[in-house]
Amino acid sequence: MMTEHPQRRTTRQRTAIGEFLAHAGDFRTAQQIHEQLRMGGDRVGLATVYRTLQSMAEGGEVDTVRTADGESAYRRCTTSGHHHHLVCRSCGRTEEIMAKAVEAWAATIAAQHGFTDVTHDVELYGLCARCGATSTR
Amino acid sequence: MMTEHPQRRTTRQRTAIGEFLAHAGDFRTAQQIHEQLRMGGDRVGLATVYRTLQSMAEGGEVDTVRTADGESAYRRCTTSGHHHHLVCRSCGRTEEIMAKAVEAWAATIAAQHGFTDVTHDVELYGLCARCGATSTR
């Protein structure tokens, strides 16, 4: 009744990935995580990184977004529950955003068109204050 | 005086892809377009499909979205200008949506966080009225 993850073991690798994400503030791709863990001395296989991130995403422990070129990037959620992101397209800094207004809007629109079981995907991209000053886009 | 695209030739292949998109109502991936053109007797290379879609996307002639597994899908815009989509995750039917409210919201949020040059990505996914009745998700 309380075992949500019947068989989920605590391994060195999973711990390492979890801690890495806890420190990294913003989104990282599986490849980046793999490389940086290696450089940090943690010996973790690439396949394991992918597997772990996937299961963490299923469990709602991390957020997932797609980068412009189609790669998946992951981030430890700091806000529980549903939220969106404002990502700097230059430095990757990310702000988590909650907006009831958008949720309500989405629900309304969906209903108007007869859609049910609706989810949505809302991401904002821009240049953060620091990058905006120097960027050439 | 009227050549908006200095060097953009009208070829059999580009015409075929354009017409295909005009008929297809919803989003199609490059692979699908390629396969279906072939089956329809049009001899078009896969690379050409990708190239053409890319240039059409740049020119704002088609919309682009990412499917759940990271593939790009394209659709002939029926609405000019900026808009969003409401996509049925079962049958792929798509509705184009315009929402000033969301635009305004995005701009406001961005400004609050000091972000500039902001774009956004808003897609709604659900089950359309027809699919909703039978689907098991």
Next chain:
DNA sequence: GTCTTCATGAGAATGATTATCGATCACAAC
């Protein structure tokens, strides 16, 4: 028709993600 230049396409290359599968390790029971 001729010429110049862009477009095409078959196949190779790239790069992220997933699958394979024997070796290894976590952890509960003894």
Next chain:
DNA sequence: GTTGTGATCGATAATCATTCTCATGAAGAC
């Protein structure tokens, strides 16, 4: 501490969408 068992790991091969290469073909200008 030992042991048994099954989940997990990881090196590498396999997949698969997308991009690149470059010789050949076709559009448009004259």
